[in-house]
Amino acid sequence: MSTVEEVRGITRGGGAAFTALWSGSMVLCGKLCGCGTSALKWAWDQASVDTEATAAKQAKADKKAQAKARPVKKAAADEDQDDETEDEPEVSAPPVVPVRRPVAESLGMLVLGGVLAAGAVGTVGTLVWPYVQELAPWRGVIATVGGLAWMVAAWMVAPSPAPAEDDAEQLPDDAAAVTQEGTAADALARHILERLAELAEQGRSGLHVTSLIDSAQEDGLLAPGAMDKAAMRAWLDASGFPVTKSVKVKGDVDYGLRVDRVSEALGMPPEQALAHLSGEGSSTPAQTAPQAPAGTPSSAPESAPAPAAPEPRLTLVKPLPAAAVQGSAQEVA
Known part of the structure; x- marks a missing residue:
């Protein structure tokens, strides 16, 4: 490397540091x-x-919300007397808008509080x-240490620079991440269909989203x-x-x-949808017309049967967010 190239490298690195x-x-x-705005x-x-x-x-507001929710809980309990009941948390209203003084x-209380705070700081x-x-003899050391601390903190919180064009080939390919997210989405879709198929077999109507997340x-x-x-x-x-x-x-x-x-x-029950999603769906083979014997002219039937409509296919699924698949086992059936 020549001297000119070395100087350019040092200058380029210094420019990035100053930026x-x-x-x-x-x-x-x-x-x-x-912080100052938050303090004010x-x-x-x-x-x-x-x-x-x-x-x-x-x-x-809490009492009003509890009174409003009490008849709903009682009606639900009367309809499902045979079902198991669990203790529900106390109903509370959302936080109300604070009541403010004139x-x-x-302003008077703010001025009074400011005077008291200024007096305390002055004392x-x-x-x-x-x-x-x-500490006057150490002012140079304090200024130097303070400046270095500020520089280190600034470099730590500085945003990352944009990747250079020369390093474009070194960037990780997102294809693997997209495939991983899609695979996880397929596994979750199969899990949902399995749960729904079990519910259908048991004669139950459905399940909650929270229960699905837990399972x-x-x-x-x-x-x-x-x-x-x-x-x-x-x-x-x-x-x-x-x-x-x-539900x-x-x-x-x-x-x-x-x-x-x-x-x-x-367009199909959950168990059939699960088979289609897993690639095990039933498919009807196309029927071929028998060949006519040699020398005998083939005659087309008066009304040819219409081809069977293809069975509905699933259009699932949307890939999961990257955060949802990080740390998971990624079990795919």
């Missing part, structure tokens, strides 16, 4: 500004929110200032906590499994899958 230092410093300044917002909330009135409003009163500064003056995690098809109820509902709808809003299982009503609705959407 990372600048971008990281902007990130740190943004965090400091965010917290101070305003402390001065303006009436905690007692807010607590009373929340208690009233603006003039809030602490007066007590600590003599000790700070003793998939137990079988190692999903990483624990990777998909919540909302994410699973979105994946089911996108994969051809219609989600029903109100009753042992007196509990929640989002779930019904055997009849899934069968209607797929």
Whole structure:
């Protein structure tokens, strides 16, 4: 390597370092500004929110929600007397909007709190200032250490640079990741169809989305906590499994899958859909017309039978999110 190339390499590396230092410093300044904004917002909330009135409003909303949910629980219990019942958590209303004091009163309390805080800071500064003056001979060391600490923190929080064009060939191929996610989605679809087939054989109507998530995690098809109820509902709808809003299982009503609705959407019962998804679906071989003997002209029938319509095929499935398959066993039947 020539001297010119060495100088260019050092300069190019220094430029990247200064760029990372600048971008990281902007990130740190943004965090400091965010902390100041959060502190001001917290101070305003402390001065303006009436905690007692807010607590009373929340208690009233909770009582109203409990009174509204009591008849629904009683009706569900009466319909499913033979089913097992479990203790349900206490019903509570969502957090209410805080009750705030008048603006003039809030500003007065904020000013009073600011005066008290300034007095406390001034007192602490007066007590600590003599000790700070003793550090005067070490000002250069303190400034150097502080500057190095800032630079290290800036480089740590700096965003990663965009990959260079020369390194494009070294980037990992996403084909393997896509194949892994698709395989996991196929395994989860088979798991769902197996559960629905079992329910159909037992004469049960359906199951909840939360129960499906738990069973998939137990079988190692999903990483624990990777998909919540909302994410699973979105994946089911996108994969051809219609989600029903109100499915009753042992007196509990929640989002779930019904055997009849899934069968209607797929055009076949779950056990047949499972066979098609696994590549074991029955296929009717095409019937060939018998050949006419030699010398005998073949005569076409007056009404040729129409070819049989192909059986419905599954259009499943949408690939799972990458986070849902990380750490899972990826068991594929």
